Amino acid sequence: MSPKADASLPARPAPGVLANPYLQLALSVVLTAAAQLFLKRGAGAALDAGWLGLAAVRSPWVWCGMAALIVSLLSWLYALRFVPLGFACNLSGAIHVLVPVGCWMWLGEAISGRRCLGILLVAAGVIVSARPASAVERRL
């Protein structure tokens, strides 16, 4: 029996492409963004939705969104076995790039100049987070 794993030390994943936690993390992020678009489409179509949104379950878009969320959750949980939560959550910020771009392409929502700047900031934040800890990092 292995010793109790330290949460800050990543475990070793099984070999194989699908077992790569970073691939699963990316898959989870893409599916979560897709799910938001599906849910917006479905929830927007349900006119009489109550506060809990239960009426929206009549829309097939909502079911697509739920399916995408379930698969993304499984990928996310797998990735969390190996990567720290803070790192994974920062990388999931890419959702905020994918969702507005998806809204623009698929739902016909406009992207203003200011919104473009925001999307670029988020993208920069994700890239900074993805870089390995640099030499300028402060030792606490």
Add this chain to the structure above:
Amino acid sequence: MTALTLSLIALSEACGIAGQLFFKLAMGRDWSHAPGRGRLALAAGLAVMALGFFIWLGLLSKFDLSFLYPFEGLNRLLLLLGAAFFLREKITANLWLGVLLISAGVVLVAGS
């Protein structure tokens, strides 16, 4: 924006943060000495996530995604604090800088 709206947004965000902390707790450790507790952590994460999900769905049916977005930005900062405080994760300077850029970007995206 009514007090009810604000409460529902806050509740949804709190559910999301608590859910992620439970998920990491359940997945990131070896629970073979106490599998019941590992499953309990996972179940707790799923339960609060499900609650937050249905509240979020209700909010989406009432408001534009762009209105709900700034709260996501705040959520990311709080989640990193939660990971540092509750999970004792070492948050590198890159991650702090990254989350600040992401949160600022999210607020800009929402406010336009």
